Amino acid sequence: MSAVDKTMTMREAIAAHVHDGDTVSLEGFTHLIPTAAGHEIIRQGRRDLTVIRMTADIVVDQMLAAGCVSKLVSSFVGNSSAGSLGELRRRVESARPAPLEFEEYSHYGMICRYIAGAQRLPFYPLRSYGGSDLPEVNSSLRKVTSPYPGPDGGTEQIYVVPPVNPDVTIVHAQRADRSGNTQIWGLTGVQAEAVYAARKAVVVVEEVVDGEVVRSDPNRTVVPAHAVNAVVECPRGAHPSFAQGYYDRDNAFYRSWSAISKDKERLTAWLAEWVHGTRDHAEYVAKLGEEFWDGLVVGEAMSLPVNYGRRL
Amino acid sequence: MTAAAATSSELLSVVAARELAARRTVFAGIGLPTLAASLAHLTVAPELEIVYESGVCGAHPSHLPETIADAVLITGAEAVLPMPTLFGSVLQGGHIDVGFLGAAQIDKWGNLNSSVIGDWHHPKARLPGSGGANEVMANAREVFVVMRRHDPRSFTERLDFCTSPGPDRALADGIRPLGAGVTRVITELGILAREGVGEELRLAAVHPGVSADDVRAATGWELKTADDLTVVEPPTEAELALLREDVDPERVYLR
Numbered sequence: 149m150s151a152v153d154k155t156m157t158m159r160e161a162i163a164a165h166v167h168d169g170d171t172v173s174l175e176g177f178t179h180l181i182p183t184a185a186g187h188e189i190i191r192q193g194r195r196d197l198t199v200i201r202m203t204a205d206i207v208v209d210q211m212l213a214a215g216c217v218s219k220l221v222s223s224f225v226g227n228s229s230a231g232s233l234g235e236l237r238r239r240v241e242s243a244r245p246a247p248l249e250f251e252e253y254s255h256y257g258m259i260c261r262y263i264a265g266a267q268r269l270p271f272y273p274l275r276s277y278g279g280s281d282l283p284e285v286n287s288s289l290r291k292v293t294s295p296y297p298g299p300d301g302g303t304e305q306i307y308v309v310p311p312v313n314p315d316v317t318i319v320h321a322q323r324a325d326r327s328g329n330t331q332i333w334g335l336t337g338v339q340a341e342a343v344y345a346a347r348k349a350v351v352v353v354e355e356v357v358d359g360e361v362v363r364s365d366p367n368r369t370v371v372p373a374h375a376v377n378a379v380v381e382c383p384r385g386a387h388p389s390f391a392q393g394y395y396d397r398d399n400a401f402y403r404s405w406s407a408i409s410k411d412k413e414r415l416t417a418w419l420a421e422w423v424h425g426t427r428d429h430a431e432y433v434a435k436l437g438e439e440f441w442d443g444l445v446v447g448e449a450m451s452l453p454v455n456y457g458r459r460l
Numbered sequence: 461m462t463a464a465a466a467t468s469s470e471l472l473s474v475v476a477a478r479e480l481a482a483r484r485t486v487f488a489g490i491g492l493p494t495l496a497a498s499l500a501h502l503t504v505a506p507e508l509e510i511v512y513e514s515g516v517c518g519a520h521p522s523h524l525p526e527t528i529a530d531a532v533l534i535t536g537a538e539a540v541l542p543m544p545t546l547f548g549s550v551l552q553g554g555h556i557d558v559g560f561l562g563a564a565q566i567d568k569w570g571n572l573n574s575s576v577i578g579d580w581h582h583p584k585a586r587l588p589g590s591g592g593a594n595e596v597m598a599n600a601r602e603v604f605v606v607m608r609r610h611d612p613r614s615f616t617e618r619l620d621f622c623t624s625p626g627p628d629r630a631l632a633d634g635i636r637p638l639g640a641g642v643t644r645v646i647t648e649l650g651i652l653a654r655e656g657v658g659e660e661l662r663l664a665a666v667h668p669g670v671s672a673d674d675v676r677a678a679t680g681w682e683l684k685t686a687d688d689l690t691v692v693e694p695p696t697e698a699e700l701a702l703l704r705e706d707v708d709p710e711r712v713y714l715r
Contacts, residue, residue, distance in 0.1 A: 177529060178527055178528065178529030179529050179531075203591075222589070223590055223591060224588050225588055225589055226587070226588030226589075229490055229491065229527060237586050241583055241586055252575065252589055252590075253590070254591070254595055255513070255543070255547060255595065256547040256594075256595045257594075259544050263544060274552065274595075275595075275598050276594045276595050276598050277594065277598075278598065278629070278631075278635025278637060279622070279625030279628075279631075280594060280622055280624065282594070285580045291633075291634070291635075298636070304636070305634045334531070335514050335516075336515070336540070336542045337543050340542070341544060392531055397526075397527070397530070397531065399527075446531065449535045449536070
């Protein structure tokens with residue numbers, strides 16, 4: 149059986165799968181954030197995107213500053229614990245340079261939207277939001293009566309969230325084979341649900357490996373090939389976040405972002421130098437320099453192999 | 461170094477750690493909650509398991525983590541769960557004894573605002589929002605809040621926005637909450653406490669040198685005082701030594 153080869157360059161993948169006006173999900177919870185994909189969306193000048201991302205952090209602030217995004221759906225809009233997102237705050241607090249439509253959820257609300265989306269359900273119930281002001285500003289958070297009796301035999305009310313079905317979901321992973329069987333270890337977040345919720349999926353990986361490597365450990369496959377439309381090999385594409393076992397998080401860059409993004413001119417200059425000024429992520433990586441990358445090197449901590457067994 | 465020289469971070473961490481006595485599972489973010497939970501593990505709660513929002517259970521970090529998803533939390537951990545399992549089965553499934561939360565504003569019922577200062581549609585300041593706080597409040601058996609700043613703007617009669625409601629607001633909305641909501645608020649001035657539904661936060665303890673009047677003046681609602689108001693015992697040299705030498709020797713959070 150010869151598998152379909154879905155590998156392409158980042159430029160080709162974004163050109164083929166991200167269009168003006170699309171709803172684009174970028175997932176990765178602190179780990180494996182698809183930054184290089186976000187940068188390529190900026191380079192290609194996409195406009196009017198709806199971005200879905202649980203933790204809207206630096207890459208979202210950059211896409212906002214580049215004018216790519218008109219609507220954001222998120223449950224956390226901050227620069228990790230390292231400070232603020234300057235562009236996001238300007239857009240939300242003073243509509244500069246343009247207003248930003250913002251749909252606010254909590255983390256589990258977003259997760260349930262992906263689950264409902266992946267399973268093509270009309271809604272998904274959760275024990276959040278009771279008494280919160282969030283349903284007042286987000287009409288998608290609705291309360292229903294359970295058709296079944298509650299624990300005390302009486303009626304039970306519960307909030308529900310609607311499905312989300314992005315036009316495309318982009319995730320970053322450690323490795324995949326050429327057909328898109330994607331393996332992640334460490335934090336796996338909500339990547340599988342986000343991919344299955346989408347109409348199309350782009351997987352960006354640290355390395356493309358032979359199918360044999362994947363098949364030596366099938367339980368590590370988080371997203372199987374049938375859910376993937378494009379595979380992009382892009383080493384260090386998750387910087388400034390990290391890839392478990394490949395490189396560490398660039399905490400200094402996270403800490404510096406508050407100051408960069410607070411000053412619109414400085415932010416514009418940063419984008420001009422590091423995104424518009426680099427042809428692709430390989431150039432961005434080279435521009436940072438080997439000495440820089442030496443600072444993010446991680447040591448080895450190998451897992452012990454397991455025996456899958458074979459019939460004799 | 462004498463116990464009297466404890467910094468504000470050390471004081472808050474030690475007090476929060478003591479409150480974790482006999483608890484089994486704690487849902488903690490990075491910063492003071494990590495310090496408190498780690499210290500509690502070495503002192504009053506040896507069985508304590510820290511569950512991180514990122515999905516890590518039973519972490520054995522080689523270095524103090526800088527984020528809830530730090531690579532050092534994953535390497536050598538007992539389990540790393542996908543987020544639907546963590547939020548759905550662990551947290552909503554009722555496995556968390558204590559959740560730690562912070563907020564920009566808190567009211568007397570322990571409702572929290574971490575979304576905006578001002579009107580949500582035209583905020584003076586846009587804050588990060590819920591993250592998992594709404595879920596922690598709804599599902600943890602109890603919630604501890606650590607707030608560095610104790611002033612009337614943060615301890616307010618009326619929240620600008622309620623991101624994470626306590627059980628009283630949930631019940632009024634027709635939703636049965638799983639937990640008691642905020643049961644402890646630990647600040648630079650002392651400890652506020654409530655037991656659960658229908659109860660306001662009351663002043664339970666003050667730090668040495670702080671009077672009940674000081675705390676009332678710093679609180680934006682008419683703060684009631686517990687009948688058995690106590691004075692917090694200052695951090696002991698043993699607690700401080702553990703915190704400084706074992707928990708955070710590189711001073712990532714201890715400032």
